Amino acid sequence: MTPSDSSTDMPRRAPLPRLPGWLLMPSLAWLGIFFFIPLLLVLVISFAARGTYGGVEWTFSLANYATLLDPLYLTIFVRSLALALGTTAFCLLLGFPLAYYIARAPLRWQGIWLLLVMIPFWTNFLVRTYAWMFILRTEGLMNTVLMNLGLVASPVEILYTDGAILIGLVYGYLPFMVLPLYAALARLDYSLVEAAWDLYASAWNVFWRVILPLTKPGVIAGCILVFIPSLGAFITPDLLGGARTMMLGNLIQHEYLVVRDWPFGSAISFVLMALVLLGMMVYLEVDRGRGDGRRPSVW
Amino acid sequence: MGLNSVEIREVVKYHGTVLAVDHLSLEVRRGEFFSILGPSGSGKTTTLRLLAGFERPDQGEILIEGRSMREVPPNLRPVNLVFQSYALFPHLTVFGNIAFGLEMRRIARAEIQSRVHAALGMVKLGSKHDRMPSQLSGGEQQRVALARALVNRPAVVLLDEPLGALDQQLRQEMQVELKAIQEQVGITFIYVTHHQEEALTMSDRVAVMDHGRVLQIGSPQDIYESPVSAFVANFIGLSNLVEGRIASMTDARCTVSVPDLPTILVRRPGGVVEGSQVTVVLRPERLSLARDVHRNGFDNTVPARIDKTIYNGSEMHYLLRLSNSALWKVRVPNSGAEQKRFLNGEAVFVRWNADEGVILSE
């Protein structure tokens, strides 16, 4: 699903009419009430304190944000960042060759490949993560195959470790890396690759000195599109990581529903939100091409 | 090995089911400016790409400097290609572009500096070394592409219609410059184009290709003066073709009888016998026109009527209708004197000498 980047395919013949209020209001109102106000609420509550019975005591303090600096929570932050970065790195490693292959495939096949890449994404994520549980558990498919092939003597314990979370995250967000990479690679002038080759470049140099620099916006966009959701992942660490390997998403849920410390949970949420918005701004900057004369727009 | 830079032996290349190159055999001598001339689809670009290594022959062999290029990838061949679209790296400066090949071969920094600046000087772009390609004009980009190839001192430089995107004036200037540069560095140039005038102007030898085959190889003069086939004759320049039968021959001349026309005297080529059907080529600029019938020492005189006149600045182009209904093109330099010009409908005589006509060998 690629949003078109040119604002008009047909020339506009007349200036657009003014908007009748009633057309946009309902949708705006709905989002306002069920999206923005709740988010605002979260922000406000993050400055409050936990009431005795798990409610909210309406004071104003930065105590919650200070508590975040506690090593206990910092570990979770660091793990979330590390896992998100790791996911991004692996998605790049796995996704770049795929995107390159699709971009160089005959035109009719490109659409099919892209569809194949996207379809799993649109199916139930909970269920697919469960499938990884099935595959990775001690008596699961992976171990059964490995032991039957004689590659390992005893089962590999990967479920409920960071490794399993990494696999699950890479699995979930690989399509998000492939699409922007594909868009950038499809726009690459292949004669430049041939020219590099003609000028004695090795395969590595063709990639590193020509292809990568010229697809940098696409790479950055793909990384952002993987990094941000990975940071806020919930299902994957919950099912594949177990109780001891928490990411920010699980921590938030834990604080809200188990500890019932809504203000603190909100503070964590807001830090997550800040990171998300930061990432978004970087993405928009890259998308706009920074006005240095190079081709803008990753899509 | 000897004097050959490039040898192509019986190369066959298919694109899908289409035969792009059909048992091509060619030799290019060291230091030569060799052009491959042909219409689009003739296989000339494919030939170039086969030499560069971007495509592999299905059959046959390619030797460069005596070495077989079988299984040799582009980045290991002593060949550099000047692309039709220039293919300059947009993210590198002019200097960076030209230095690229040298960097890939791990040449020392100092040597890179001197060689790149020398190359820039040769294409007269010394002051623009730190510009980006997007800041250059088409002609300047073309020169950077050339420098980028030359700086590596390859055995052969391949040029794929490099002047295609330039306007007429610039083209002609560049043709002269390219030729001068080639003579200066002495590197073998293999130049692909569909502009016959370009090939004739710059080349030491020309190969005319069509449908994947070489039709004729020779010096520009050979090709123009003695085309082997109607296709070559027509492709290389305008021509009038006359079909007839050899009525008699002497040592140097043939008399060709043409239905409804007076007999024509033509220079005798090798390998023809009396009675054979031949085609005679007459170049428009070799024919003269006169209002009276006196031979004035011309071997051939044919009556005609002016069908059309076109003023072409330096020349007058006439379209004439002959007594056998054929239409001939004649070009006469414009002397400026209006009385010497002919008018539509006028009856004239076309005159030329035997040596100005050529019998096609095919």
Added chain:
Amino acid sequence: MRGRRVWLLSVSLADLLFLYLPIGVLILFSFNASRLSATWQGFTFQWYRALAADEALMASLQNSLLVASVSTMIATVLGMSAAVSLERFQFRRQQVVEGAMLLPLVMPEVMMGVALMLFFVTIKLPLSLVTVTLGHAAFNLPVVMVMVRARLRKLDPGLEEAARDLGATPWQAFQRVTLPLLMPAMIGAALMAFTISFDDFIVTFFTAGPGSTTLPLRVYSMVRSGVSPVINALSAMLVVMSMALIGLSLLLQRTGSMKN
């Protein structure tokens, strides 16, 4: 050169295999007669039969269908009106509104779920299927908006102008010219929203109350109690259903654009 192409193809196929492995495994093993192990022990439909017999499961299925239907209808109407507003009209601060409408697409679901829960508690609305539906409509609104807008962009605005020139009011022009052309995209977007709502877990998790279990929630609690082939069967069905709906949605969008 040929070696590189082979390498690229292998990595690409490996990636594709990686993407489809879980789906394939689910479907395959849902027919496995073995209770726990990953070795094949015979073909059976018993797990599917067990599904049909599970009453709680059926109830949650009903809930999911209800929530998905209602929230999709709301999201489609609202999303469409937003798409038309943004694409066919002009107003101040349009960029801001656009950005605001796209924000739910990038927001981590945990945040949305938590925020909504907080909101409902604060306004003292008890958590139930209603609250779930309200939340679903909210995050599906931008999805519909983006999809309809993409299609709208490719339609020639001159068509509507031509209609008005022939005497139609703006509303009539929209109703009789644009709307029919938009229909495939709209249905496609609705199918997409339906699938997303049906499959949603995180936001639902936070906004559902007791007795308002949807299918994904039920799956979650089943998974919590451990791996079981019944879950495999259920998962396989869900996956196949999603793929079918999405396939249909894409097909509709393609036919829509071909008609133009």
